[in-house]
Amino acid sequence: MNAPRPKVRIATTSLAGCFGCHMSFLDIDEHLFELVELVEFDRSPLTDIKHCGPCDIGLIEGGVCNAENVHVLREFRRNCKTLIAVGACAINGGLPAQRNHLDLEACLREVYVSRDGLGEGGVPNDPELPLLLDKVRPIHELVRIDYFIPGCPPSGEAIWKFLTDLIAGRTPRLSYPMMHFD
Amino acid sequence: MTAELETAEGREKLRKVAIDPVSRVEGHGRVTLLIDDDDQVREARLHIVEFRGFEVFIQGRPYWEVPVMVQRLCGICPVSHHLAASKALDRVVGAVPPSHTATQLRRLMHYGQILQSHALHFFHLSSPDMLFGFEAEVGKRNIVGVAEAYPDVARQGVLLRKFGQEVIRATAGKRIHGTGAVPGGMNRHLSMVDRDALRADADQMVAWSQAAVELVKRLHRADPDLYDVFGVFRSGLASLVRCDGAMDLYDGVLRFRDGDGRIIRDQVPDQDYHQVLQEDVKSWSYMKFPYLIERGPELGWYKVGPLARVQNCDFIPSPLAEAERREFIDHGKGDVVHAPLAYHWARMIEMLHAAEVIRDLLDDPACTGGELMAQGSRGHEGVGIIEAPRGTLIHHYQVGDDDLVTMCNLIVSTTHNNQAMNTAVREVAKRYLSGRKLTEGLLNHIEVAIRAFDPCLSCATHALGQMPLVVELTGADGEVIDRVVRD
Numbered sequence: 001m002n003a004p005r006p007k008v009r010i011a012t013t014s015l016a017g018c019f020g021c022h023m024s025f026l027d028i029d030e031h032l033f034e035l036v037e038l039v040e041f042d043r044s045p046l047t048d049i050k051h052c053g054p055c056d057i058g059l060i061e062g063g064v065c066n067a068e069n070v071h072v073l074r075e076f077r078r079n080c081k082t083l084i085a086v087g088a089c090a091i092n093g094g095l096p097a098q099r100n101h102l103d104l105e106a107c108l109r110e111v112y113v114s115r116d117g118l119g120e121g122g123v124p125n126d127p128e129l130p131l132l133l134d135k136v137r138p139i140h141e142l143v144r145i146d147y148f149i150p151g152c153p154p155s156g157e158a159i160w161k162f163l164t165d166l167i168a169g170r171t172p173r174l175s176y177p178m179m180h181f182d
Numbered sequence: 183m184t185a186e187l188e189t190a191e192g193r194e195k196l197r198k199v200a201i202d203p204v205s206r207v208e209g210h211g212r213v214t215l216l217i218d219d220d221d222q223v224r225e226a227r228l229h230i231v232e233f234r235g236f237e238v239f240i241q242g243r244p245y246w247e248v249p250v251m252v253q254r255l256c257g258i259c260p261v262s263h264h265l266a267a268s269k270a271l272d273r274v275v276g277a278v279p280p281s282h283t284a285t286q287l288r289r290l291m292h293y294g295q296i297l298q299s300h301a302l303h304f305f306h307l308s309s310p311d312m313l314f315g316f317e318a319e320v321g322k323r324n325i326v327g328v329a330e331a332y333p334d335v336a337r338q339g340v341l342l343r344k345f346g347q348e349v350i351r352a353t354a355g356k357r358i359h360g361t362g363a364v365p366g367g368m369n370r371h372l373s374m375v376d377r378d379a380l381r382a383d384a385d386q387m388v389a390w391s392q393a394a395v396e397l398v399k400r401l402h403r404a405d406p407d408l409y410d411v412f413g414v415f416r417s418g419l420a421s422l423v424r425c426d427g428a429m430d431l432y433d434g435v436l437r438f439r440d441g442d443g444r445i446i447r448d449q450v451p452d453q454d455y456h457q458v459l460q461e462d463v464k465s466w467s468y469m470k471f472p473y474l475i476e477r478g479p480e481l482g483w484y485k486v487g488p489l490a491r492v493q494n495c496d497f498i499p500s501p502l503a504e505a506e507r508r509e510f511i512d513h514g515k516g517d518v519v520h521a522p523l524a525y526h527w528a529r530m531i532e533m534l535h536a537a538e539v540i541r542d543l544l545d546d547p548a549c550t551g552g553e554l555m556a557q558g559s560r561g562h563e564g565v566g567i568i569e570a571p572r573g574t575l576i577h578h579y580q581v582g583d584d585d586l587v588t589m590c591n592l593i594v595s596t597t598h599n600n601q602a603m604n605t606a607v608r609e610v611a612k613r614y615l616s617g618r619k620l621t622e623g624l625l626n627h628i629e630v631a632i633r634a635f636d637p638c639l640s641c642a643t644h645a646l647g648q649m650p651l652v653v654e655l656t657g658a659d660g661e662v663i664d665r666v667v668r669d
């Protein structure tokens with residue numbers, strides 16, 4: 001009799017992303033029930049664990065757009081043995097990085113001060129609002145990343161294949177049709 | 183009312199407790215509580231801490247890119263943005279109305295979206311609180327815990343969501359961020375193969391949705407002191423309704439009711455939203471606060487989403503959901519049901535409605551054949567309003583002669599609920615937290631109230647924020663790669 005294998009611990013987070021990559025993760029559908037036999041979740045939008053503890057795998061959605069993203073990303077790198085960039089936003093900033101060519105001050109004024117349909121306006125400014133970076137950054141500019149899964153989002157199938165490879169100790173491989181960039 | 187808990191006096195002297203991040207919701211939010219020496223909560227705020235640049239960077243893009251771009255606002259309800267933008271831009275290309283086939287296909291896509299999002303919200307995100315209790319062990323309070331303790335419930339939830347996602351795939355080409363709708367119509371029909379496969383499962387989905395309504399009703403009946411009272415406050419209601427007053431989640435006119443259920447505005451055409459609505463900004467949140475202009479910011483705010491819609495319409499145009507709506511209305515005994523936890527009940531009624539609508543649309547030959555595109559004379563402005571899973575979603579664009587977008591204004595569902603969510607947080611803080619030693623379980627009460635609204639904090643934060651200090655960003659190798667100074 002083999003002793004039951006200890007479960008693999010997985011943490012996930014969304015930085016400057018749209019949660020589409022997390023939704024695609026849930027698109028593994030019924031495989032979810034197989035997955036929970038193999039893994040347990042640490043910090044994730046699906047659990048109430050607010051800070052990441054020691055984990056085997058970390059999945060990151062979204063690029064880095066503010067100071068809080070930086071803290072969370074570093075927390076994940078410190079705690080996760082294998083860190084994976086999931087989707088276009090994590091890999092290269094994605095659509096939110098479209099703001100990189102704009103001047104923040106001017107945008108703020110436009111949205112919060114000068115736009116039609118505003119009653120009381122004013123640019124939000126409060127210690128509770130995390131400091132913004134003037135550019136949205138891919139996560140590999142801040143910490144070392146072990147794997148990148150492309151797509152916006154990668155399909156549930158691709159995420160499933162990748163994770164099952166990794167959990168089984170194989171080098172993860174995605175077949176050509178599973179690799180897409182839209 | 184708990185408006186006094188918005189800003190405390192002598193804030194410096196109070197102790198701060200933060201819930202950060204708010205979990206099992208979509209997007210990035212944080213709650214701060216300021217507490218005095220007697221453990222009384224003196225201030226409670228839900229801050230939306232993320233910023234996006236969508237409204238600004240869409241300006242200058244060609245209009246035909248917009249329905250695809252805006253989906254990236256939200257990966258849970260991308261279809262809502264996709265369709266609201268397409269509806270707005272139908273006006274720019276002169277496709278008013280779009281063809282019958284395009285409308286039916288978009289409806290199918292949209293109700294698929296409602297079904298998957300409602301299933302996700304109820305089963306994957308909120309059911310752990312209701313099935314295990316608000317103060318259950320943290321490690322168990324998630325979908326994995328539900329799968330272990332209630333395997334059938336979890337399984338039906340996962341398969342309902344899957345079905346909704348498959349409806350989207352069949353109409354948009356991809357489950358998340360597809361490309362089905364275009365300004366002027368749709369780019370594909372539903373294939374016969376997909377139609378048959380979906381139709382084969384549709385009756386089962388109706389049955390499981392009915393079971394989900396039953397489950398929520400059971401929970402309500404088992405503990406009315408909690409479900410009818412938790413976080414309750416009075417506010418107006420707002421949503422689209424069909425011209426004849428029926429529930430319609432894809433198209434219609436705006437209707438507003440006051441907190442006692444009286445209609446105060448009706449039949450407002452979507453193109454005129456800006457004549458009735460205005461938004462305020464508060465310094466401590468990136469999310470704005472909309473209200474009905476004629477009632478002003480103090481009285482004019484309202485709830486949107488399932489709880490508002492089920493009570494704002496005159497009837498639901500599908501039989502099983504309509505029967506459930508009547509039972510829901512009866513539960514209010516002549517008054518409007520305002521309890522935040524009743525959102526879940528209303529949400530499941532809508533999921534049942536969506537399942538019925540999908541089943542019927544799959545039988546409609548307009549989905550598998552017919553004209554996809556319509557044309558007309560070119561315009562320069564359009565508003566598209568849709569009832570997204572979380573509530574009324576407004577997209578407004580102006581487009582120049584060169585086809586580039588010159589103005590983009592978005593009011594997303596969760597923004598409409600901003601004041602309501604903050605009020606719910608304050609009600610719960612006052613009633614359940616004030617004067618007590620704060621435990622993790624007590625703090626979860628606040629999150630339970632927020633979750634009831636099914637907030638999508640990610641797409642609510644499309645505006646840009648400010649950098650009041652210095653940020654230095656060092657790369658993996660320790661080198662400074664970015665340094666920002668603002669004051």
Ligand code: SF4
Binds near residue numbers: 019021061086089
């Ligand atoms: S890669 Fe695409 S799906 Fe993933 S977070 Fe970014 S926009 Fe959303």
